Amino acid sequence: MTIADDLSRLAQIINGASSRVEASYTVISLEESIVIVNSSEIIRLLQSIGYKKATNCIEKNEIWLDRQASSWDDPIIYENVESFWSRVNTQNSLPKNYIIGTPLILPTSKNESIEKIHIFFMWKDILSLIADHHNSDCSVLFFTNDDKSYTVELTHFLQYSEINLLSNSSLKYEIIKELLDTIKINDLHKSERKLVIRSAINEVFKANGTFNFFDLLNSTEHVRKKYDELYEIYTKRFSVNKILNELDEKNLEFTSKINEFISSNQTKALTIPGALIAAGGLVKANETTEAILIIAGLWMIKKVNYISIEIFNETFDNLRSRVES
Structure with a gap:
């Protein structure tokens, strides 16, 4: 089994548990019946994911997890969502394995804040596919409107407070996930889809040449709507040309x-x-x-x-x- 599998099983066992912070420890409180039935499996799972103090981590009905790096083979635990964000926001993708203490969040947990972070990383992924220049820090797009060219540089840096400002995160998450999956389809039209998403971004922001990465994230619904409109035009044109x-x-x-x-x-x-x-x-x-x-x-x-x-x-x-x- 992988660490992801073990975390998924651990999430099932501790589902509904409360948590708190005690100094460098995240303390997970469980019902006594759950601890009695699952204590040995909890220890095994924690050992499997790399927690070095797993043998003595259960006291009464509580699991004590030391967040210090020395207590883990590969530290995957964070005090809260903000500390998690500060660690991962410069990476190219969201880590698959993590434990967030307060509120208690694991990869299989449904959480609004984590959805917003997913939106951030999925947009970075899309930009890596369509940008004229892309690295871990920024993406550069060249656009042309009315015979005038301009350059947009989107810096991939947002404060946690900005991420929290994203509205309708669940809807945005579903939209951007579907859009990313669509763009990644490897068929004869993959190049055209990339051009259409670029055109959609250009259409949404052509009146605002100074838009930033947060503006892009917060306009996910508008970009998707414009993408659908433009792709429908492309599809009809392609069909007509094929018939001709x-x-x-x-x-x-x-x-x-x-x-x-x-x-x-x-x-x-x-x-x-x-x-x-x-x-x-x-x-x-x-x-x-x-x-x-x-x-x-x-x-x-x-x-x-x-x-x-x-x-x-x-x-x-x-x-x-x-x-x-």
Whole structure:
């Protein structure tokens, strides 16, 4: 089992427990019946996640967890959400394993403050995919509006008080999670989706070229709405272009077959007036008959050529109209 699995199981056991801070310790208070039934498993789980004092950590109905780094193989415990934020906000992604003391939060816990932190990291992830320049500290985007270009530099630094100001965190969390998953789909349209999300950000903030990272996070719903609008336009345009391309292919195929048919039949048709002209040349006895045959043959050649030219002109006009449209 992984540390994540052990933390998930520990969260199930201590679900609903209260917690408090005692000096360097986080103290988790449990019902007596829970401690009696699960004490040995609690110790095993704490040992598994790297707590060095797990053997003697249970006193009466309480679990005492020392937050000092020396008490852990890899420290994953934090006094509160603010101390957790101060440790992780400069990282590229949210740690998978953690214990927050007050309020008591583990990775599987549903908590508004943790949702806000998730929003922060998911936006960083999106920016890493769409920015013209990106590192752990900032993202740079180049935009163009009305033939004017401008640069937006989004610094990935927010105070905990700013993170707490995010409104509708549960809705934002669901929206940004879905948007991130969509952008990460690896298919033929992945580049277009990245361009559309850039355009959506540009559309939302084009009247405010000085927007910052907090503004972006707090406008998650607006960006997603604009993204959906722009992507629908792209999808319709793509569908129309696809249909037009298919029509063009069919049109060219049809035109090619017509031309082949005309060419073949033109050759056959010209043999008739040619034969008449030849016959006219052989008829020596009657000059009138000779003249009639030759004139008829020449007229038929002219007529066949005229019809062929008319058909070619119609085909050319049709192709030209398709190109111009």
